Amino acid sequence: MQVLQSFAIRAGYAVILLIAVLVLNFSMMHLAPGDVADTISQSMGGADQELLDQIRADYGLDKPFIVQLGRYIGGVLQFDLGFSFFYNQPVTDLILQRLPATLLLVVTAQLLALFIGVIMGVVSARKPNGILSHFVTFLALFGYAAPVFWTGILLLIAFSLKIQLFPVAGMQDVTIEGGFWVHFLDVARHMVLPVITLGSLFLALYSRLARATMMETLGSDFVRTAKAKGLSPNQVVYKHALKNSLSPVITLAGLQFSAVISGAVLVEAVFSWPGLGTLAFQSIIARDTPTILGILFFSALVVIVGNLLTDLALRLVDPRVGGKG
Amino acid sequence: MALLSVKNLRVEIKTRAGVAPVIDDLSFDLEAGESLSFVGESGCGKSMTALALMGLLPEGVGSIAAGSITFDGEELTTASEARLREIRGNDISMIFQxxxxxxxxxxxxxxxxxxxxxxxxxxxxxxxxxxxxxxxxxxxxxxxxxxxxxxxxxxxxxxxxxxxxxxxxxxxxxxxxxxxxxxxxxxxxxxxxxxxxxxxxxxxGSSIILITHDMGAVAEMAERMIVMYAGRKAELGPVEDVIAHPRHPYTAGLISCVPHILSTLTEEREELVEVPGIVPALQDFGKDTCLFASRCLQAQAQCLRARPPEIEFGPEHQSACWRAEEL
Incomplete structure (x- = not known):
């Protein structure tokens, strides 16, 4: 019950934070020179002052800043993020079309990086001087040093062009026909390279942290107790030590959620993945302010939800976090 | 036959300066249902003895170099890890500090x-x-x-x-x-x-091995005691005998460190005496001298020449001191 209550409080804070993000985004966009009217007139091949004023009046851009802000927030509260003249669609629809692709990419990369990273960390912590342990150190260095887009392009050249193993771009093959599993496999094949690209950086982070915390945990008193009980080495490591090493990794994963999203912009650009990242890239080039604002809002939403989930995961792992005491 | 019999046990750990014997030629028996106590300062090898008995010496650092540990007729130093796991927590278990x-x-x-x-x-x-x-x-x-x-x-x-x-x-x-x-x-x-x-x-009906540096606890809990110093057995004997008549200067020193609350300051209460100095460094543990000599008020030239043998006093009482008989 108490857990639920404190979770509700956190959710309340999240809403306040979201509104703050909204105000900040909108204000910053407003500070930038030029507005929607300029962009529209540009796409029309120029317009005179009269037409500009007309457009500004139509879009409510002649109203004072505070009124515009109020209208925007009012709209967002009703899930209306404005209208994109560039795509000629409501921004909310636009984003909801693209969001699943990004979430699929980001969540898969994040979960795989977490899972594989933890396993690698544990195995290498058990043999600190083994080959895998050195590999983890190398991988971490590589992951930190290599820019995501560079890794992506190299992978593309190697596995799509030289060895034609995976598709070059996109999320699915439109010519393909068949049932659910055919499409599932098709999307999976398209996902391999982007997921590896996006996941490698985080795999490096998580495996290194998991290795370090695991080594520390293996030296702790309760691990000695577990051994003194006569438990098998696997029970000692995967039951007693692993659970105690998870908290730092989960915390880091939660913090990295925002980085995964920003990483997705680059990866999506490299692999032409039809997600939010590509949309963000295109709308910035097109100066499509409502879409940019909408994407920023959704990114904030995803990060905040990610943090809430992290919090929940920590509570599940560690009874000392919040709750009884 | 004793439930547990340790013979000439030598445990070595690797240090930067080389290999040091943290337990050097330790022998003792433990009978079923008996309480035996290990006493000594920190770093004397008490906990190492316990870990060696459990087969839990720190991996890659400590190992049994010589001697035997026989439990219920079964040799533990050569037993497989799987067999040791069956024993741990089941036949021999441990509680920690x-x-x-x-x-x-x-x-x-x-x-x-x-x-x-x-x-x-x-x-x-x-x-x-x-x-x-x-x-x-x-x-x-x-x-x-x-x-x-x-x-x-x-x-x-x-x-x-x-x-x-x-x-x-x-x-x-x-x-x-x-x-x-x-x-x-x-x-x-x-x-x-x-x-x-x-x-x-x-x-x-379990036997208890109590490791402590609390002489009061020893007097209350144990029937026999082993005084350890620098990885070696300094003295072994029934608790009453050892406390009443310590045959090793180190034991005497440890006993004199314990305050007697009931005795008044003026009469019986002697001043608390500390044992001067500290336990020697690990790399000196293997030396063929009495390792306590540098802190011992009764040390003679002989003490620095050779390691003292374990001298028997009665059937149960032993002391490893060149001057044990004079004490």
């Missing part, structure tokens, strides 16, 4: 007790759980049925040590090794824990 950190913070105490029962007694989850509640009751945790779901952070230090005792005694081991079980606890709680250990020993 730090109840605060010796329990896993992320599992409730019921699971931590039940786990050892499942591992060794082939109990079902349910049976192990209900026996865990009985064990909590036996170590006098009030309201055991409710507290079995508690996590270690919800318990006091004394309660956690009781849980550790419950874990150690769950499988009714033949030997219980208690490595400074009360050092981290309040004095009043210490007495309760010792009471509990004695009661449990009476009920289960």
């Amino acid at each position: 730090e109840p605060m950190t010796s329990l896993n913070p992320l599992f409730n105490i019921g699971e931590q007790i039940a786990e050892v029962l499942r591992a060794h007694q082939n109990l079902s989850r349910k049976a192990a759980w209900s026996q865990a509640i009985e064990l909590l009751d036996a170590v006098r945790i009030p309201n055991a049925k409710a507290r079995v779901n508690d996590y270690p952070f919800q318990m006091s230090g004394g309660q956690r040590q009781r849980v550790m005792i419950a874990i150690a005694l769950a499988c009714q081991p033949k030997i219980l090794i208690a490595d400074e079980p009360t050092t981290a606890l309040d004095v009043t709680v210490q007495a309760q824990i010792f009471d509990l250990l004695q009661d449990m020993q009476r009920q289960t």
Whole structure:
């Protein structure tokens, strides 16, 4: 019950934070020179002052800043993020079309990086001087040093062009026909390279942290107790030590959620993945302010939800976090 | 035949300066149901002895270099890791100095007790759980049925040590090794824990190896004691004999460190005497001298020439001191 209550409080804070993000985004966009009217007139091949004023009046851009802000927030509260003249669609629809692709990419990369990273960390912590342990150190260095887009392009050249193993771009093959599993496999094949690209950086982070915390945990008193009980080495490591090493990794994963999203912009650009990242890239080039604002809002939403989930995961792992005491 | 027989045990650990014997030529017997106490300062090899008996010497650092450990007729130094796991927690179990950190913070105490029962007694989850509640009751945790779901952070230090005792005694081991079980606890709680250990020993008939530097605890708990110094056995004998007439200057020094509360300042109470100096550095442990000589007020030239042999006084009392007979 108490857990639920404190979770509700956190959710309340999240809403306040979201509104703050909204105000900040909108204000910053407003500070930038030029507005929607300029962009529209540009796409029309120029317009005179009269037409500009007309457009500004139509879009409510002649109203004072505070009124515009109020209208925007009012709209967002009703899930209306404005209208994109560039795509000629409501921004909310636009984003909801693209969001699943990004979430699929980001969540898969994040979960795989977490899972594989933890396993690698544990195995290498058990043999600190083994080959895998050195590999983890190398991988971490590589992951930190290599820019995501560079890794992506190299992978593309190697596995799509030289060895034609995976598709070059996109999320699915439109010519393909068949049932659910055919499409599932098709999307999976398209996902391999982007997921590896996006996941490698985080795999490096998580495996290194998991290795370090695991080594520390293996030296702790309760691990000695577990051994003194006569438990098998696997029970000692995967039951007693692993659970105690998870908290730092989960915390880091939660913090990295925002980085995964920003990483997705680059990866999506490299692999032409039809997600939010590509949309963000295109709308910035097109100066499509409502879409940019909408994407920023959704990114904030995803990060905040990610943090809430992290919090929940920590509570599940560690009874000392919040709750009884 | 003794339940546990240790002969000429030598445990070495690797240091940067080379290999050092942290236990050097240690021999002793432990009878069934007996309480034996190891006494000495920190760094004298008491805990290493316990870890060696459990087969839990730090991997890659410490190892048994020579000697034998025979438990119930079975040689442990050459036993397989799988066999040692069967013995650990089942026939020989151990409680540690730090109840605060010796329990896993992320599992409730019921699971931590039940786990050892499942591992060794082939109990079902349910049976192990209900026996865990009985064990909590036996170590006098009030309201055991409710507290079995508690996590270690919800318990006091004394309660956690009781849980550790419950874990150690769950499988009714033949030997219980208690490595400074009360050092981290309040004095009043210490007495309760010792009471509990004695009661449990009476009920289960286990032998107890008590490792401590508390002479008071030794006098109360143990029948025989071994005084360790720098990895070597300095003195061994029945507790009363050793305390009444120590045959080793180090033992005498340890005894004189204990204050007597009841004696008044003016009459019986002698000034507290400390043992001057510190335990020698690890790299000096293997030397063929008396390692205590540098701190000993009675040291002679001979003490620095050769390691003293273990001299017998009566059937049970031994001392490794060149001047033991004069003391």
